[in-house]
Amino acid sequence: MSLTEPILRGERRAIARQISGIENNRPEARQVLAELYPHTGQAYLVGLTGAPGTGKSTLVNELAKAYRRENKTVAIISVDPTSPFSGGAILGDRIRMADLAGDPGVFVRSMATRGSLGGLARATADAAKVFDAAGFEIILIETVGVGQAEVEIAGLAHSVVVVEAPGLGDEVQAIKAGILEIADVFVVNKADREGASRTVAALTMMLDLTDHSLPKTVFHHGQLMEVAATVGSPSGAEPAAWRPPICKTVATQGQGIAEVVAALAEHRTYQLNNGMLVQRERERLIFEIQQMLKERLLAGLLAKASPEEVNKILEQVVERQLDPFAAVEILAKVDVK
């Protein structure tokens, strides 16, 4: 029996099973996703990223509670970095969500993946679609770590929150990690600690140096994007200036959370008014299709090629008898006989 109907009704076990199916890349899960797809596009996605030690998890927790007080349903997707070997997430921090447990308006889910970089981003995007179709109004996507993969995952969201905290060795971690410019809202958490005002000052200085009139987009790379950019009109969207506000919070005490919720609401309104919300969504979907299409083309090629022949070419590269570019050209035509 298909999971589609139960998911659309918001049944928790069906949602959980579907997300496991996505993680394990099961074909049925793909079919269900396709059926859910027309029902997506309603939820508001908020990405949260920042270095370990910033108290991001507590902040997410408090944000969820704040949205619940507004009577909005909330899904939390916690993206754990996966060891490239074991495939298992080391940190299972569902426990921290204890005070949200039992509330049927909240769904907390940790994501792990057995795949590569792209795999994790795609699984997260698909999980968000499931929650979206199931009727969750707010989807909080939390990533651990501050690398480029995290930028891509956070970029799935309509609004991106970058969390900083004073006294983590560097003034502002985001600067080093390159996530500064994807922020729509900054949160300086642990604001009761020494050095908080220095962190705020460093961020303010960075923002002063930034041109806020440039449109933000994470997914403007790749060949399919370029085709879409040449032909497609970006839904009448016009870049307009948005200077990310800096909110100070002490998440462990619930301080400043209302201000973060307000800043996010303001950012959403801003994006709705100037068409940026539609444009971001469009770019994200095209990027998603681009990634899947590449996989699909390679699969199509390999299905037609002889494994022995493919392997022979690969071995020639390993033996340095053939350079990788030449190998790619030969492999691209390996099915044409």
Next chain:
Amino acid sequence: MSLTEPILRGERRAIARQISGIENNRPEARQVLAELYPHTGQAYLVGLTGAPGTGKSTLVNELAKAYRRENKTVAIISVDPTSPFSGGAILGDRIRMADLAGDPGVFVRSMATRGSLGGLARATADAAKVFDAAGFEIILIETVGVGQAEVEIAGLAHSVVVVEAPGLGDEVQAIKAGILEIADVFVVNKADREGASRTVAALTMMLDLTDHSLPKTVFHHGQLMEVAATVGSPSGAEPAAWRPPICKTVATQGQGIAEVVAALAEHRTYQLNNGMLVQRERERLIFEIQQMLKERLLAGLLAKASPEEVNKILEQVVERQLDPFAAVEILAKVDVK
């Protein structure tokens, strides 16, 4: 005039120009890379990763000096995370290398890329090939940040050093970031600081819980890899246990550097003896070809397809009239007319 010959002679300006060509994805750079390729495979690649604030840059600097004392030539590739918007690296930390400047046996290069995740990893791999062909014996690849992309970049190397430091908010940052298991050697830098022995103890405990008999590989994902795994024999390599040693350093004072160099030499010997070195190289090359092949197939498809038709399909997905999977199936056949 081709840059190939000057690069093979080790001319610095030619090397610098070639790496810029790689960053900017220039076609001539590809051609030169293809010509350099048969001359690669001699250098020893060491990847270094760890959270900002661990003093990784100073450590790299000191390692370079130690290798120079052994009369080995050293290239340092410093991978700066790139803003997804400006395409420019925020941190240009070539200055820190001041005491290496003027030594013709050292080449320091920061990498930035205008592309996506995969782009940065590939550009770094290609830069390493240039230094390899130019005759540099040791190539140190330093990444900033602790995300999954950094794991992939560090995985280019023959040996991976994960750098920790006490007192960065969390006991061991690597645990959260999932880079723990790619380490061949651990360095606890700033070992004169409070908490250093706690960091060592935490790492030791983690290592006690790990099965060191499992072979390490970063690049075992993807369709082409699976074909290669079915057909190819992994060069007689047998997984053998390697428990990563933990070295304590105070890089700013040059303390403990000799031990890191010794640990790396030991790891290299270990890998040479059991065939792991060849196997890692093989996996990396196949992964590289896989990524390029996917790009190549998409380019081939789009060259034959009508941009208007492609865009029409994309718009139907954006309008939720077509689900992404169905769109991919249609697009995969869009050139068959």
